[in-house]
Amino acid sequence: xxxxxxxxxxSAVLLALWLLLNTTMSAAHIVLGSAVxxxxxxxxxxxxPPKARIGRPGAILRLFSLVFADIVRSxxxxxxxVLGLGGRERTSGFVNIPLDLRDPYGLAALACIITSTPGxxxxxxxxxxxxxxxxxxxxxxxxxxxxxxxxxxxRLLLEIFE
Amino acid sequence: xxxxxxxxxxxxxxxxxLVLLGATITLIGAFGLVRMKTFxxxxxPPTLGTTLGTGCIAMASIVYFSVLQTRPxxxxxxxxxxxxVTTPVTLMLLVRAALFRDEAKSxxxxxxxxxxx
Numbered sequence: 001x002x003x004x005x006x007x008x009x010x011s012a013v014l015l016a017l018w019l020l021l022n023t024t025m026s027a028a029h030i031v032l033g034s035a036v037x038x039x040x041x042x043x044x045x046x047x048x049p050p051k052a053r054i055g056r057p058g059a060i061l062r063l064f065s066l067v068f069a070d071i072v073r074s075x076x077x078x079x080x081x082v083l084g085l086g087g088r089e090r091t092s093g094f095v096n097i098p099l100d101l102r103d104p105y106g107l108a109a110l111a112c113i114i115t116s117t118p119g120x121x122x123x124x125x126x127x128x129x130x131x132x133x134x135x136x137x138x139x140x141x142x143x144x145x146x147x148x149x150x151x152x153x154x155r156l157l158l159e160i161f162e
Numbered sequence: 163x164x165x166x167x168x169x170x171x172x173x174x175x176x177x178x179x180l181v182l183l184g185a186t187i188t189l190i191g192a193f194g195l196v197r198m199k200t201f202x203x204x205x206x207p208p209t210l211g212t213t214l215g216t217g218c219i220a221m222a223s224i225v226y227f228s229v230l231q232t233r234p235x236x237x238x239x240x241x242x243x244x245x246x247v248t249t250p251v252t253l254m255l256l257v258r259a260a261l262f263r264d265e266a267k268s269x270x271x272x273x274x275x276x277x278x279x
Contacts, residue, residue, distance in 0.1 A: 075214040082194035092203050115250040118209040137206040
């Protein structure tokens, strides 16, 4: 059975998503959704993903609310920059941040957070040294960004994934 | 068929306000794409559309279809989640390409300047 369903949970979620998005329980869609779920399971198996370890629901909840607040705040900040409000001179530039986070899923989550927050952009990450380079649209103080990223996000991500 | 008649006024107002807000935020983001000067600065503003812009329009959809009670409203939550999870892929690809181009350019510049010496 393992060759048919190498990732039963992922396949089950795929089938559930398919039926949910089509809002139907018709036999035709169950067959189609099962095919998608099976193919998805095989594709995932071919990628050989490393095992994920996720803990601390409290930390996940805290991270979500933190990210939500930051996204709204930086949306407003970037909108002001685009509309030319604020007045002062703006400099953008790269910031290097040494990361202690090594878990690939944690890094993926961090990439989603950084790119989803307007004003910051994930540029590159060196897996050997753990050095992350981000681009900041409104760069005032590099040390400020380093502290924000490490203190706010990395600490919680380390709690969740390691 | 016009079904908006079945909707109470407050829901119409909330839906309209959220759609307008989401559209305005996305427009500001698109406007920023044109206004910013460098590539790296340019990539930032469109994120407005993929986060709060999408979020507001999804919220409008949730309010509208919750009041209509035609279907479960999990679609919108999934949609926002998919957008959030997939944007980094294209963004990183673009930035890496730009970085590669910049590095190639500066190397070519150094080579030509040393040739002059």
